[in-house]
Amino acid sequence: MAEKTMIEALNLALHQEMEADDSVLVLGEDVGVDGGIFRLTEGLIETFGERRVIDTPLAESAIVGMAIGLAVYGLKPVAEMQFSGFSYLAFHQLESHAGRLRWRSQGRHAVPMVVRMPYGAGVRALEHHSESREAYFAHTPGLKMVIPSGPRNARALLLAAIRDPDPVIFFEPKALYRSHREQVPDEPETLPLGEARVVREGGDITLVAYGAMLSRTLEAADRLAEDGAEAEVIDLLTLSPLDDATIARSVRKCGRAVVVHEAPRSFGAGGEIVARLVENVFYHLEAPIRRVTGFDIHVPFFAREQAYLPDVPRIVRAARETLDARA
Amino acid sequence: MPRTTIKPKTRIDQLSILAADGTADQDLVPELDDEQLTALHRAMLRARRFDERLLNLQRQGKLGTFAPVKGQEAAQVGSAAALRQGDWVVPSYRETAVLLWRGTPMAEIFVFTAGYNEGGAIPEDRNDLPVAVPVGTQPLHAVGLGYGIDYRDDDAVVMTFFGDGATSQGDFHEAMNFASVFRTPVVFLCQNNQWAISVPRDRQTHSATLAQKALAYDMPGIQVDGNDVLGVYAATREAVERARRGDGPTLVECVTYRLEVHTTADDPTRYRDADEVEKWRERDPIARYRTFLEKRGLLDDDKVEALEDEIEAEIEAAWKEAQRQMEELTDPTVMFDHIYAEPPPHLEAQRQALTRALEAPGREDG
Numbered sequence: 001m002a003e004k005t006m007i008e009a010l011n012l013a014l015h016q017e018m019e020a021d022d023s024v025l026v027l028g029e030d031v032g033v034d035g036g037i038f039r040l041t042e043g044l045i046e047t048f049g050e051r052r053v054i055d056t057p058l059a060e061s062a063i064v065g066m067a068i069g070l071a072v073y074g075l076k077p078v079a080e081m082q083f084s085g086f087s088y089l090a091f092h093q094l095e096s097h098a099g100r101l102r103w104r105s106q107g108r109h110a111v112p113m114v115v116r117m118p119y120g121a122g123v124r125a126l127e128h129h130s131e132s133r134e135a136y137f138a139h140t141p142g143l144k145m146v147i148p149s150g151p152r153n154a155r156a157l158l159l160a161a162i163r164d165p166d167p168v169i170f171f172e173p174k175a176l177y178r179s180h181r182e183q184v185p186d187e188p189e190t191l192p193l194g195e196a197r198v199v200r201e202g203g204d205i206t207l208v209a210y211g212a213m214l215s216r217t218l219e220a221a222d223r224l225a226e227d228g229a230e231a232e233v234i235d236l237l238t239l240s241p242l243d244d245a246t247i248a249r250s251v252r253k254c255g256r257a258v259v260v261h262e263a264p265r266s267f268g269a270g271g272e273i274v275a276r277l278v279e280n281v282f283y284h285l286e287a288p289i290r291r292v293t294g295f296d297i298h299v300p301f302f303a304r305e306q307a308y309l310p311d312v313p314r315i316v317r318a319a320r321e322t323l324d325a326r327a
Numbered sequence: 328m329p330r331t332t333i334k335p336k337t338r339i340d341q342l343s344i345l346a347a348d349g350t351a352d353q354d355l356v357p358e359l360d361d362e363q364l365t366a367l368h369r370a371m372l373r374a375r376r377f378d379e380r381l382l383n384l385q386r387q388g389k390l391g392t393f394a395p396v397k398g399q400e401a402a403q404v405g406s407a408a409a410l411r412q413g414d415w416v417v418p419s420y421r422e423t424a425v426l427l428w429r430g431t432p433m434a435e436i437f438v439f440t441a442g443y444n445e446g447g448a449i450p451e452d453r454n455d456l457p458v459a460v461p462v463g464t465q466p467l468h469a470v471g472l473g474y475g476i477d478y479r480d481d482d483a484v485v486m487t488f489f490g491d492g493a494t495s496q497g498d499f500h501e502a503m504n505f506a507s508v509f510r511t512p513v514v515f516l517c518q519n520n521q522w523a524i525s526v527p528r529d530r531q532t533h534s535a536t537l538a539q540k541a542l543a544y545d546m547p548g549i550q551v552d553g554n555d556v557l558g559v560y561a562a563t564r565e566a567v568e569r570a571r572r573g574d575g576p577t578l579v580e581c582v583t584y585r586l587e588v589h590t591t592a593d594d595p596t597r598y599r600d601a602d603e604v605e606k607w608r609e610r611d612p613i614a615r616y617r618t619f620l621e622k623r624g625l626l627d628d629d630k631v632e633a634l635e636d637e638i639e640a641e642i643e644a645a646w647k648e649a650q651r652q653m654e655e656l657t658d659p660t661v662m663f664d665h666i667y668a669e670p671p672p673h674l675e676a677q678r679q680a681l682t683r684a685l686e687a688p689g690r691e692d693g
Contacts, residue, residue, distance in 0.1 A: 025478070051478060052478075054509075056505065056508075057501075057504055057505060057508055059501040059504070059505070061467065061497065061498055061501055062467055062470070062498070062501035062502065062504070062505045064467075065464070065467025065468060065470070065471065065498060065501070065502070066467055066468075066470050066471040066474065066505055067471060068467070068468050068471055069467065069468040069469060069470055069471015069472040069473070069474070069475065070471040070472075070474060070475050071471070072456065072468065072471070072472060073471065073472050073474075073475030073476070073479075074475070075475050075478065077471075092461065092464060093464065093467065093498075096460075096461045096464060097459070097464065097465075097468065101456070101457070102665050102666070102667070102668070103444070103664075103665040103666055104444070104447055104457045104458075105447070105448065105449045105456070105457045105665075106444060106445060106447060106448035106449070106664075106665055107448075107664070107665045108448060108449035108450075108451070108457075109449065109456065109457075110668065141666055142666055142667070144667075165667075165668040166667050166668055194671055194672075241671030241672065241673055241674075242673065244673070245672070
């Protein structure tokens, strides 16, 4: 066990899996000599060489398109998009090919690749560096969409994503890259994709969150507990496929729920989660489900980004309104 | 300090071996034995007749939209013939002659064109990628495959097919650039058929040739008469050998012509003159090659007639086989197959809901 930041934990996952499996390759802009602009791939090129740690020309579509070819060839590419805000130049490769080749070839070709992308606001960055567009990828058949919330689960999920036989979009909450450290075991460990985790047990209200919003949601749960309301907090970890069974189980127990994400509200993950709860546990609901989300606007330049992001008071207020509501 | 001139390497070869009247430059005729020479003719005629039957069946409403290959048989057969079976083909959507050469059964193409995914299956004995529809996006996959071949020290090469319109796409240029930077064993096979639906070649790019797009990437580029199967074979074989010995990618531009519609949903009389089509008919790839083989004593009227009969019988049998196969394809819930390696719970639930709805029609079910 060692205390690691999320950056260090993800770096460990890459080192160990590249060591264990020579079919794992890393490619992207500045991932080699520079060690990645966040230093996440630091040391890989020294250990594994430039054939396996590929500094590519600056072209997102080509990075993903090439990764598709590598994956079809039987390799396990881990491609990096420097920021998720630049991944739209590669989006058609993900939608038109990565998510479809297994199906189009009737199972003959698989695309076991990972596309890592830092996402989210809160680090005082430039335009295009702060968005949360996980819905695009979660909406796309054939892709999996994973978002860790801390160093230990980030490492375990990245390992699982690399070993997964299908293309995985791996969103890294960059606000958490160096925000805190966690004990991360030395030995490789994985977490299953498609499984959410109950991170705090409670019986009064379910709070669903993921990524960088998890810690704020847990803080809100502590605040609610001071007033005697015990919140159950669910960390989704995988958005697609969505573990609606775990969410439903909790809401059946609590009868009340709030969903938190920093992505824009309309057509976001929260809408899907609420819809599934209405379909599956409607008669257990004791109050309308609320969403605490980003707004349906572009993330403002960083002087105002904290006002854009859901914060603890907004989550607490929504939870209290939900707790106070009478059917 | 001074203003000087940089002289980039600027050499684009142009190759033509077999003229439209069937006369050949004997010095350039590739070394192929009689069997190989006649196989090229057979493959082109087979593709032509099959394509005609596809069109015929489409017009009868028995098949869906497809992109006819007519006129481009030499560009496709000549290039595919330069590959080994273990090499990779990364096609676009008009490569019927390539698919047939690679061994795809006609029945499968019928089933595919009739709207069943099963017809697009890639057999286990072959590496090729399935048909890619979004124009110009698939050459990037060829680059990844090529990198993989290189990484594993395998001796295969990749040939990716696309048209003149694709050379305007960003992905095409990114693929050329990546292939050149990483020296991947990829042959970029451009079938310049003069029309991207209604947009003519000279409005697609102001460049004098498409082959010269290779220059920007310091890659060999060659323009070949795409209706000359010997020229296409010679040019692509050279490119394939270059790739196989580790000397990197090549761009081959085959100058050809789409004699038919873009797809069966297209009406070319809206944008091009019958005169132009007629002019290209006179440059038909199959007619000139037949003349060449006749002069060599490898083909005559009787042999062609026998070949026509054989092909017609094969097409007839394949269509029967396709109809037989399609009669068995009655379960629409196979649409849920192959989305992921393991179907996640929500897809299983959706499949079961559809199954229930199909079993009890008229009943509302989720």
